[in-house]
Amino acid sequence: MFPSPFRAGSADVFWIVGVGTHVRHATTVLPGARPGGYWVPTVCEQWIRWPFDTVSDRTPESKRITERCPTCTETAEDRDWSGSDWDF
Numbered sequence: 001m002f003p004s005p006f007r008a009g010s011a012d013v014f015w016i017v018g019v020g021t022h023v024r025h026a027t028t029v030l031p032g033a034r035p036g037g038y039w040v041p042t043v044c045e046q047w048i049r050w051p052f053d054t055v056s057d058r059t060p061e062s063k064r065i066t067e068r069c070p071t072c073t074e075t076a077e078d079r080d081w082s083g084s085d086w087d088f
């Protein structure tokens with residue numbers, strides 16, 4: 001399959017730290033597509049609570065979290081998905 005020009009430069013998945021968790025899971029849900037507190041499915045078929053936006057002059061707590069869920073990582077690699085970390 002050829003990469004679609006519409007996808008070029010954009011991520012297939014977003015690595016997100018759910019509320020109350022300390023690991024990044026991948027999700028195909030776009031940041032901004034759900035309100036904070038909403039339950040969203042991850043690539044590894046778990047559910048995370050969508051983070052709330054951080055007050056604009058503060059650094060999001062999740063910024064320092066770099067650990068990624070191994071199941072999501074494996075799936076993303078298998079499917080050759082690109083991803084980017086996202087903090088709210």
Ligand SMILES: [Zn+2]
Pocket residue numbers: 024025026042043044045046069070071072
């Ligand atoms: Zn995961």
